[in-house]
Amino acid sequence: MTVTTPLVFDGHNDLLYALGREGRGTVGRVLTGRRGAIDLPKARAGGFAGGFFAVYVPSPEGLADRFEEMEKPAYDLPLPEAIDWHDAWPVALSQMAILFDLERRGALRVCRSVAEIREAMAQGQMAAVLHMEGAEAIDPDLDTLEILYQAGLRSLGPVWSRPTIFGHGVPFRYPSDGDTGEGLTDLGVRLVRRCDALGILVDLSHMNMAGFRDVARHSSKPLIASHSNAHALSPHARNLTDGQLEAIRDSDGLVGLNFAVAFLRSDGRMLPNVPVETLLRHLDHLIGIVGEDRVGLGSDFDGATVPDCLKDIGALPVLRRAMADHGFGAELIEKICHRNWLAVLERSWGG
Template structure:
């Protein structure tokens, strides 16, 4: 089952390529390599494209972090804020990687829904330029126009660690996202500017107070590109029913995240996670949001995912599981790409 095509709410391919050598690593994209996304796997799995995240990582011990997320509970301290200069350099490198992939004919950076519809199903992947954590933008927002000119159409004010715009949620289990204060004055200006410019705001890593601030200030749909249901897995990164109801009221969308720790009721980052748990989250999201407001937000190349969904080549297994679960073709098409196209039209126009 390679159809309907999937337009995915979040991947970290650009960070993986940066860490593997930057521009030189783009030569591997046309054929299968060690990551979750490349052109060969995309064609095999019916992966049409999605949000390609630009993210500046903090120094961290990944193995120690993974070990801590195997326990019954955990509360990992967040990295300190990242400097503007360091973040700007990394953002520039990752956007250059995305542009190189476009120049090579592997993808197309799409800036409106007409381009997305035209590109989906073509020889190229449809790419939406997304920035996860706005450290490369200063308090006067001077960089925002230049980023928009290069194709930026989706922005998360924070990636878990604090920025000058707001506060993110920690990697904490069990916990809600009610972990600190809301948007700063600069964050409120950022919301207004993004609304005006047609840059979608992603609330996935924002804490509850920041979420409420965006809900109050923005006139656009509320969007969490890669988040799950707190009612199923009580992780700080997941959305409570009250947050899901606010998203539904705004006619927004949530992208179902494949990261095992955000799927599992025990919060553990273990790949022996069945598709039955993925379907439990999907059922809950459909129940709270309705079939027009749920999409996919895989977190590929940025998280440990279930063995059955190791790469985009495995996406047919997800379609089969949804079909066997009773999800019909019309709803399937909405979840796979139709709902993203609908919400992006309202977010960008």
């Protein structure tokens, strides 16, 4: 095993949002190198094969002040206001256009099946699965969901950390658990069932406890939290309790380890001085409950403050070496890096 293998297929990144903020003129830098976490030179250096590329509609108030608040020993940030789908739709289209621009430029390949992901990985192309983090851009009749599916949408979080017409998000609150309010609305139940029928996985990250239970009740698919950590080690509202992890295990689902430092640290603070051993402790805990076949990576690169030692995808060899030094065998490391993600997508999408 070299430091750039096995390849990493990642459960969550925010490159599209980052490029939208930086300006469309910066898209080409993904091919040549950019200051952010994800680009082709770093992908080659780090053995990054792609993953879920999120479309995210930001709240008007922004995130800078919120991240500063999360550096404190305790915090309870109010949920942002809901965003109407008429306002969200153009933002979502703009970020999707960036994704397809990247595909035209040869930076990545948009994949709609596991077979296409495997083919892209085998050919050395960055595999991109279109994901939506929050369903603000979907209308009450779900017509836009049909259009988005045809465009390539294969993963959807009904909420980010604010309410939608489909459900209620979990706040950025520490210390807390996710028992923070109501779950899915009636429209949210319709959305989950339609996603099941189409072959769009329903992402449980950012769902509160009630929403998590509602998805488990109404979905026939594996339960998947693309970028969430262990509440037992970091008692943040965004993290998963052992009971939730057991439900993921029992559904033959998956949890992707989030690199965002506030969800890794036992003190819940958004500070980047986090050693790689902290990620290993979370992996140990997750594996101990859900098993070796149901844990992957969900970095949150380009969308969160991550550990100094894992500042971008070029640093992924640090994590591989740490897992090997920790005693993880080559097969387990390969499962965590990409095999478990591909297997659960086959179970969820049907191939």
